[in-house]
Every structure is written in C-alpha cells, then in structure tokens.
Amino acid sequence: MIKEIHLAGGCFWGLQKYLANIPGVTGTEAGYANGKTENPSYEEVCRNDTGHAETVRVCYDSSVLPLGALLKRFFEAIDPAAVNRQGGDIGTQYRTGIYYTDDGDREIIQKELTTLQSLVKGAVAVEMKPLFQYTKAEDYHQSYLDKNPGGYCHISLKKIADAARPLS
Secondary structure, X not given: OEEEEEEEEOOHHHHHHHHHOOOOEEEEEEEEEOOOOOOOOHHHHHXXXXXXXXXXXXXXXXXXXXXXXXXXXXXXXXXXXXXOEEOOEEOHHXXXXXXXXXXXXXXXXXXXXXXXXXXXOOOOXXXXXXXXXXXXXOHHHOOHHHHOOOOOOOOOHHHHXXXXXXXX
C-alpha cells in the first residue's frame, strides 16, 4: 500500500536525496509545509516570516517500508535536538518535523519519537503535527542534487549512500 508522509530536516536538497535512496520509498518531492501563506516562493520562505518548513513529501510502500522503519532512517539523517537548524542552515524553515496526512500514523510517530528521546541527550526538537498546508517547491529544487552533483548538502554523501542499505 502506498502511503504518504512529509518530513522536514533542514535543507530539502540533501534530505530529498537521502530519503529517495531508502528501499521502499517510491517517490519524493521538495516543498514547503505548515506555514501561514498559500503558495509561497523559495524567496518568501527564506526572507519573509511565512512559517513554512522546507519539507520532503515521501511516498512509500508500507508493505516494504513500515512507517516506523522510515522514521528511524529519517532520524539518522538529522540532529534531532537542534532547534531551527540543521548543519549550517539556520532559521525556522530548517526546523525538523513530521507532518502526517493519516491520523492513523499519529500513534506510530509518537512511539518513534519517544524511543528517539530515550536515545539522545537533550530534548528532541522534532515537531509532530498534521499536515495542514503544503506547496510543491519550484522545479529547480526538485531532485536538486541529481541535477547538481556537487551542490550544497548538509547531509554527508556517505550517509546518503548508506540510506540505500537493506532494511533490518
């Protein structure tokens, strides 16, 4: 069964590449989530106080990749205790978050966040909310690192490659 979740973890360029490598992910899309404006541009998200998070819409085959396993892989790519920052990117648009479209996912997400909290020092800063607003990012942001292999990425190339390892 193909399901959908929206994950925010800093700049969406590297996160999209990382998530697309995970076995069971059937599609990804860079976008802006849960802000105060409709159809924001990248410039508006960066320069105005729109409240959007740079987000990756993830479609996945839940029979191959259960949500809990997907979230564990997501947590490997982020600093879960960082507030409004991932790597060198700072600002509210770079916050970490899990935005769900299926209320049935809430319990699984909460369980994984509770487990994560037991493994990290400090408070987990990953927000969990229903997705209430989403806009696809401009075309030049889609699969950016595939089009620009030497482009900026806050996630190491080794970590991106490791995302393709078989699920355990």
